Amino acid sequence: MKKIVQLMGGIALFALYSSLSINLLQAQSAVVTARPAQIDISAVTSESAVLMTLSGYSQDDARYRLYSGGNQYNCWDEANDEFVTSNSYANNPPVPGTPTTSTTFWILFQRGSNASTAASYRDRLGPAYSGNYQTAALPAAAEIAAPVIIQKSNVSFGTWTDFSVRYVVLGYDAPSGGTLIAAAPTALTTGDFNLIIETGTILNRIEVRDVMNNLIESVAGTWPSGISVLPPTGFSATAQSNTQINLGWTLNAANNGVLLAWSADGIFGTPTGTYTPGGTIAGGGNVIYTGTGNSFNHTALTPETEYFYKIWSYDGSEYSPGITTSEETYPDPTTTTLPYVQDFSGGFGDCGTFSVSGDTKQWLHSASGGYVYMNGYNSGELEEDWLILPGMNLDNYFNESLSFDTWYRFGNDDADNYFRFVYSTNYSGMGSPADATWTEISFTRPAVEQEWVSSGVIDIAGITGTNVYFAFKYHYNAGNYRSWQVDNINVNAGNAPALLATPTTLNGFTYEIGNGPSASQSYTLTGQNLQGSGNITATAPADYELSLNGTTWNTVVNLPYAGGQLTGQPVSVYVRLKAGLAIGTYNNQTILHNGGGVTDM
Incomplete structure (x- = not known):
């Protein structure tokens, strides 16, 4: 390895580049437009609703379900006046409107067999309804633990009088705008409903809409009634550190x-x-x-x-x-020393995870396989999920390298759907990695699916910093999710003799003729794996001189070493331009270091 200290006066010019990427997206889409923040799942017949928007479909004949694994919410079929319990798409409700252009509609449902707040929308096209078409995960909702029931008799409706079909009743926490808190279908013939909210929740507006999201009536007020002082709204807590x-x-x-x-x-x-x-x-x-x-x-x-x-x-x-x-609160940042090995045999170890986007998916550990993996399948959202290694002080090491194994299956990669290995020198080790600056590192990827492949030995000797974080960034949109697995991470420091100079360039040495020498500057020198014991010699170029104390100056100085390191490292070496030089420039001159197995560094 060769590293030099250059003595010069110059200007470093940096160019910044940006790129424009154009993403080609599929025209068809299924989007969850609204889901209440709270949901009652205490009984099979507990009811709620979710608003969907479909567009760009290849045909209008489509049927849908709300499911979670083998369970489902039972969706209301207006044509047959029933909540459908069958899990056959052919027997489930048809999509109303024209999804070939765009349609927005409320799905009214009962809890059914899905005693969970998690579920996804999925549809299939007719006439066979045999192949999955569009899938979208429902946003997270809080399960109601201590219910309060608001009924039709608690609301002073004025214009809503037609009860021949089912409508959806919506409860908001503000007289206008605000957060959708709860939803409930109305009963046929009577219009009765049970709008269930968590104890302590206050509603300030109740709306009635038809299944195509047309507003029938909106009533402002306060529910439950009898409250003279309203609570604050929008109460939130966010960890900062x-x-x-x-x-x-x-x-x-x-x-x-x-x-x-x-x-x-x-x-x-x-x-x-x-x-x-x-x-x-x-x-x-x-x-x-x-x-x-x-x-x-x-x-x-x-x-x-x-x-x-x-x-x-x-x-x-x-x-x-x-x-x-x-x-x-966030956990304390984790750090490690080299060599570092993580084989995930017992879990994530000291690696951390963070989900920037996507509420329902995250990195997981395979106990049987002894690896970690990420798959956004069935999320319906942009999944940006990070696997972050502990911080490392790379300034303490030389000739560093790393390697790891990866495996993938399914999905597609492009400019906006990718799996990257990156590093940062300004990530705090806590919170969202999206707030830091990250640089991508290339690695050898599997050429085919379902094959474990080593990244190869990646040279990271050029990366410096006292708190460097490496991470795997998973970034995939709906319809492109790829499953990635990671194992056998190794980060090593080299064992070859090495010297590190900081900085590697000094400049600005000047004096007026007859008034030399110049003012001195200094650099530090650190050694690793130096062979034997003795002295490292630092030799100045012809027009410069060196010192170890800033007082005694020579052309050559000796730096003692033993046990693989310089004595008292890091050691400061002072440099100045000699007195008595003629007018001229004295640039691009090099200080050489030799000894301990290092030659002309």
């Missing part, structure tokens, strides 16, 4: 101040009177904020710990119902 969670909310329409508390176990009492931060609520809860702001940063927390929060509005005499949320 291993010790901080940021909370945010919107004040109620009266702009009442709020009381914010946290709990380690999710148990909160009922507030009475006034509080100040640091106080406690009888029955549970530690007060961390009171006031009319809309955010609070909870700091000095324990890493990888879940924190529970509850917030109330307060008008000076009465508190609103409380709204809850929770969040977990």
Whole structure:
């Protein structure tokens, strides 16, 4: 290995390049346009709804199901006035409207055999309905644990009087806009419904729409009734680091101040009177904020710990119902030394995962195979999921290299659907890797499906940094999901004798004639795997001189070493332009280092 210190005065010019990629997408699509944030799945007959938009289909004859594995939500078939229990597509409801252009419609359903909040939409084309056409995963929804029921008799409808068909009733948390909280089909002939929400949830608008999403009536109000002080809305908690969670909310329409508390176990009492931060609520809860702001940063927390929060509005005499949320702090960043080996025999080990996009899929571990894998199949969303190795201080090593094994099956690769190996020198080791800068590293990929292939030995000696992270980035859109498996990661430092100079270039040595020598500059020298013991000699070029202390100057200096390293490394070497030189330029001159098995470095 050769590394040099160049002595020069120059300008480094860098060019930035960008590229434009054009993605060719399939015309047909099935998109989940809306799903309520809460769902009751306590009984086989529990009801809800989801809004779908289909477009660009090759024909209008299509039938659909909502399923999860071998289970399904039983969808309403208006033509036969029944919730369909059959899992045969030929017996399930037809898509209404014209999906060859575009159609948006509500699917009314009962829980059926799928006692889960997770499900996917899938359809097949007629007349045989034998091949899967479009699939889309339903967004996540929270299971209702403590239900509150709002019925037709609780809402003052004025214009909705036709009950001859089923409609969908929608509950929102704002008089306009807001979040869709719950949905329920109406009963035939009576229009009755059970709109079920979680205890503590407040609705401010209820809509009735037909299955084609046409608005029949919208009623503003407050449900459950009898609440004089409304709670804040949009309460959220977001982890920022291993010790901080940021909370945010919107004040109620009266702009009442709020009381914010946290709990380690999710148990909160009922507030009475006034509080100040640091106080406690009888029955549970530690007060961390009171006031009319809309955010609070909870700091000095324990890493990888879940924190529970509850917030109330307060008008000076009465508190609103409380709204809850929770969040977990990030774990401490993991680091490692070289050599590093990860064979995933017992799980992910010290590797971490992070899902940037896609709620239902993530990296998984195969206990039987001893590898990790990622597959976005059936997600219906952009899946961007990361497998991240622990941080490494590459400045402590020389001649580093790495290797790993990969395997794939299914899917397609292109500019927007890919599996990449990348590294970053500014990732914190916590939170979303999308916030950092990553550089791709090429590796040998399997040429055919279902074949384990080594990446080959990848030279990473040119990567420097005290906290370098390597990662696998999985990025695939619906319809292109590829299954990737990773195993046998090895990161090694070389064992050849080596010297590392930092920096590798010095410039700007000048003086006026008769006033030399120039001011000195310095570089540091570090050794690894040096052979035997003795001295490394540093030899200055003809017009420069060297020193180990900045006082005594020579053409050659000796740096003692033993045990494979320089004594006291890193060692500083000072450089200056000699006195008495004629007017001229003295660029591109090299300091050479020899000894310990290193020649002319």
